[in-house]
Amino acid sequence: MTAAHSTVHGAEGHASPARLLRMNRMGLWLFFASDALVFALLLSARFYLDGLHTPPEVKQILGLVMTSILLLSSLTAYRAETAIEHGNIARGRSMLLLTAVMGSVFLAGVVMEWMLAEFSPGDGYGTAFFSMTGMHAGHVASGVLLLLMARRQASAGKFDGGGTRAWGASGIVMYWHFVDVVWVFFYPVLYLIH
Amino acid sequence: MSHSILRAPIVRGLFWAVVGFVLAAALVGGIRTAMGLDFWNTTVDWVIAYPVALLGWLMGVGVWPQWGREWLGGKAEPYALTGWQRYFGFSPDHKVIGIQYAVTFIVLFLLAGLAAMLIRIELAQPGLQLFTSDQYNAAMSFHGITMVAVAVATLLGGFGNYLVPLMIGARDMAFPRLNALSYWLVPPVAILLVIAVGMGGWDSGWTAYPPLSEVNKEGQVLFNLAVITFGVVSILGGINFLVTVTYMRAPGLTWFRLPIFVWGAISASLISFFFTQAFAAALLMVLLDRALGTSFFRASGGGSALLYEHIFWFYSHPAVYVMVLPGFGAALEILSHMSKKPLFAYRWAAGAMLGIVALSGIVWAHHMFTSGMDPALHAPFLVLTELISIPTGLIFLSALGTIWQGKLWLQTPMLFALAFVFNFLLGGVTGIYLADVPTDLHLHDTYFVVAHFHYTIVGGEIFALFAALYYWFPKFTGRMYSERLGKIHFWMMFLGFQLTFIPMFRVGIQGMNRRVADYPAAYGEYNLFISFAAFLLGASFLFFTWNMLASWFRGPAAAANPWRASTLEWQVSSPPPEHNFDEIPVITGDPYGYGGAGPAHNRPLGGLAAGSEGGS
Numbered sequence A: 001m002t003a004a005h006s007t008v009h010g011a012e013g014h015a016s017p018a019r020l021l022r023m024n025r026m027g028l029w030l031f032f033a034s035d036a037l038v039f040a041l042l043l044s045a046r047f048y049l050d051g052l053h054t055p056p057e058v059k060q061i062l063g064l065v066m067t068s069i070l071l072l073s074s075l076t077a078y079r080a081e082t083a084i085e086h087g088n089i090a091r092g093r094s095m096l097l098l099t100a101v102m103g104s105v106f107l108a109g110v111v112m113e114w115m116l117a118e119f120s121p122g123d124g125y126g127t128a129f130f131s132m133t134g135m136h137a138g139h140v141a142s143g144v145l146l147l148l149m150a151r152r153q154a155s156a157g158k159f160d161g162g163g164t165r166a167w168g169a170s171g172i173v174m175y176w177h178f179v180d181v182v183w184v185f186f187y188p189v190l191y192l193i194h
Numbered sequence B: 001m002s003h004s005i006l007r008a009p010i011v012r013g014l015f016w017a018v019v020g021f022v023l024a025a026a027l028v029g030g031i032r033t034a035m036g037l038d039f040w041n042t043t044v045d046w047v048i049a050y051p052v053a054l055l056g057w058l059m060g061v062g063v064w065p066q067w068g069r070e071w072l073g074g075k076a077e078p079y080a081l082t083g084w085q086r087y088f089g090f091s092p093d094h095k096v097i098g099i100q101y102a103v104t105f106i107v108l109f110l111l112a113g114l115a116a117m118l119i120r121i122e123l124a125q126p127g128l129q130l131f132t133s134d135q136y137n138a139a140m141s142f143h144g145i146t147m148v149a150v151a152v153a154t155l156l157g158g159f160g161n162y163l164v165p166l167m168i169g170a171r172d173m174a175f176p177r178l179n180a181l182s183y184w185l186v187p188p189v190a191i192l193l194v195i196a197v198g199m200g201g202w203d204s205g206w207t208a209y210p211p212l213s214e215v216n217k218e219g220q221v222l223f224n225l226a227v228i229t230f231g232v233v234s235i236l237g238g239i240n241f242l243v244t245v246t247y248m249r250a251p252g253l254t255w256f257r258l259p260i261f262v263w264g265a266i267s268a269s270l271i272s273f274f275f276t277q278a279f280a281a282a283l284l285m286v287l288l289d290r291a292l293g294t295s296f297f298r299a300s301g302g303g304s305a306l307l308y309e310h311i312f313w314f315y316s317h318p319a320v321y322v323m324v325l326p327g328f329g330a331a332l333e334i335l336s337h338m339s340k341k342p343l344f345a346y347r348w349a350a351g352a353m354l355g356i357v358a359l360s361g362i363v364w365a366h367h368m369f370t371s372g373m374d375p376a377l378h379a380p381f382l383v384l385t386e387l388i389s390i391p392t393g394l395i396f397l398s399a400l401g402t403i404w405q406g407k408l409w410l411q412t413p414m415l416f417a418l419a420f421v422f423n424f425l426l427g428g429v430t431g432i433y434l435a436d437v438p439t440d441l442h443l444h445d446t447y448f449v450v451a452h453f454h455y456t457i458v459g460g461e462i463f464a465l466f467a468a469l470y471y472w473f474p475k476f477t478g479r480m481y482s483e484r485l486g487k488i489h490f491w492m493m494f495l496g497f498q499l500t501f502i503p504m505f506r507v508g509i510q511g512m513n514r515r516v517a518d519y520p521a522a523y524g525e526y527n528l529f530i531s532f533a534a535f536l537l538g539a540s541f542l543f544f545t546w547n548m549l550a551s552w553f554r555g556p557a558a559a560a561n562p563w564r565a566s567t568l569e570w571q572v573s574s575p576p577p578e579h580n581f582d583e584i585p586v587i588t589g590d591p592y593g594y595g596g597a598g599p600a601h602n603r604p605l606g607g608l609a610a611g612s613e614g615g616s
C-alpha cells in the first residue's frame, strides 16, 4: 500500500455534514434492524406457544382506539420533522409535544389493558400478550422521553436553520415511526387472528 | 494531580450506581409492602433496580457531563483526563477504548483461567476433593461465560477498536461517544458476575438452559442481567464498526484493498449486530418467567424449553464466528507480513468470511440433535452445517498458500499464528463428528465436545489473539516485548494446550460426561494427566503476564514499524499520535505489496514511515 500525502484535511476528521448525516442514518437503520429481530423473536414465540388462538376476553375496542391513536401520532411526528427541517421551530415544538401526549395516552391504554386483562401471564396467550405489549410499551415510553428531549433541544436552538442541523429531531422521529411500525405487526397478531 | 480520587469517573459511577440501586430497591420494597408482600425479593429487586443502577453508573462515569447535557439542549464538556488517567474515564478516543477493552478482558481471561485451574484440581482424581458439587458448578459456569465474553470482545473490542480506524486511514470510529458507552457497559457485566459468584454462583453453565435456569438460585438472575448487558455492548460495537468502515475509509481505500483483519472485524460485526439480541431475548424471557410468572419455557403453563434452545443457539452458534472471524483476520494478517508474501487468495478469503456470516444463521440446530426436536430437522441441519467447511476451508487454504515457500520470520507472533493454523485444522476436523447426527448422538455432552470447542476457540481464536497481542504490542505501547519470554510463553502454551485437550477427545469418546464434578474411577489416569498438562498451560501465562507488565513499563522503545509491514497502522509512530494521521493518506495499492519489482515492504511509504527501520 503506498500512502502519499493528500489534500484531505480537517480538524474533526474528514466528514462533511452531509456525510455525517448519512453515517447517523446508517447507524440508526442498523439499530432498527437489530431491534426488529427482538420483536420478531417475540412475535414468533407467540405462534410457537399458542398458535393462532386468541381468547375472547381481549378488549377489542380498547385495542382499536389505542392503535388509532398511535398511528395518528406518526402523522404528527412527521409534521414535527418537516416543520423543523424547514426551520419552523415553533410549529415543530408543538407537534413534538402533541406526539408525546398521544404516546402517553397509548401508554395509559396499555396500563389499563394490563389491569383489565382476564387472562394470566402464566398461559400461552398471556405470556405472548404481556411480553409483547410490555416490550413495545417500553419502546413507546423511551420514545416519549426522546420526543420531549427533542422539544427541549428545539427550544435551546439546536435545530435552528433546519437542514442537516435538524438530524437530532429527525432521528427521534424515525425511531417513533419504527416503534409504530412494530405495532402495525403486533396489533393484528395479538388482537385479530383466530 | 488535579483530580482528587473522589472525583474520579469510576468512583462517581460507582456512587451513582449504588444510589440508583438503593432508591429503586426502596421504591420496589415500598410498593411490595403496600401490596402485602415481603419488602425484599432478590429476583424482582435486581431486575428492576439493576437497570437504574446501570443508568447511574453510566451517567456518573461520564455520559452525563460529556453527552447527556446535549440531550437537554445544553453543552457537553470535552474529555479532560490525560496521561495514564485517560484510561480511567469516558474517553472517546478509539485507541484508549481499544486498550481499555484489551486490558479489561485480559484480566478477566486470567481470572477465568484461574477458575479453570481450580476445576482441573477438582478433576485430577475421581471423587470430590476441592469443591462441593455446587461449588464446582459455580466455578464451571463462571469459567464458561467469562471466557465466552473474553473470546467475543478481546479481539473485536480491543484490537478492532484500536486498529480498524488506523488501518482504514481514519481519525476515529464513526461514533466515538457511543464507542465509549459500549466499553463502559463492560465493568457492570464483570461486577455482576463476581457478585453472582459471591452469592453462591449459578449452576446452569454459560448456556443457562431452562427448566434449570428458571428454578435455580438467584445467582442466575444476575447472570442473565450481566449477559443481556454484554449483548448491548456487542450490538453497539458491531454497528459502530459497520458504519466506520462504510464511510470513513481513506480516499482510494476500496473494499478490496482493506487489510484482511478489517474484513474479519466487518464479518464479526455483521453477526454481532444481527444475532446477539437472540441470546439477550432468550435470557430476558427467562427473567420474565422468573419475575412475572410468564411461561415461555415452563411446560406447566404451556411453554417449551425447546423454544429456549432454538433462540439461544440462533445466536450462540454465530457467536463462535464473532470470536474466530477477527482471529482469522489477525492470523492471516500476521502470516502475510511475517512471510513477506502477499496474502494468498485475498478476495476468496474475504468472500469466505462473508460466506461464513451467511451460513452461520442457518445451522444452529446442530446443537440440538439429542434435544428431542423433530427428527425431520436432523438431515437439513447436518448438511447445512457441513457446508460451513467450504468457506472455512478456503480460509485455511489462504493461510497455507500465504506461508507456502515464504521466508518465515519466526518471531513470537508468527509462532502463535502458525499454531493457530494447526489447531484450527484439528478443531475443524473434529467438528465434523459433532455435525454428523450418528456420531453426535454418542458424543453429545461428553469431553469430546469440550475438546472440540477448546480447539476451535482457544486453539483458533485465543492463539490468534496472542499472535495479535505480541504483533501489535509495540504499536499499542511504544515498547518492545521480550522475545525470549514470548517464546517461552508460546512453547509452554502450545504444548500444554495439546497435552490437555488431545486426551480429552479420548475420554470423551469413551463416554466421560462434561459439566460434572465427579466421574467413574476408570477415567482417573487420563484426568490426572490432563490436569498436569493444564497446569503447564496455566503456568505459561505467568511468563506472559510478566512479559507484558515488564515490557510495558520498562521495555526498550519500539520503532514505528518493527516488522517492516505494509499496512497503514505501521506508517505512523508507535504509539500513534492523538489523531492518528496529520493528513489523511491516499491509498493507491493493495495492503500486501510484498514481492514483485523491488521489495515494497520496507520502502518508506509516502514519507510517513520515517524512522521505521530497525526492529527487534
Ligand SMILES: [Cu+2]
Residues within 6 Å of the ligand: B316, B317, B363, B364, B366, B367
Ligand atoms: Cu454450532
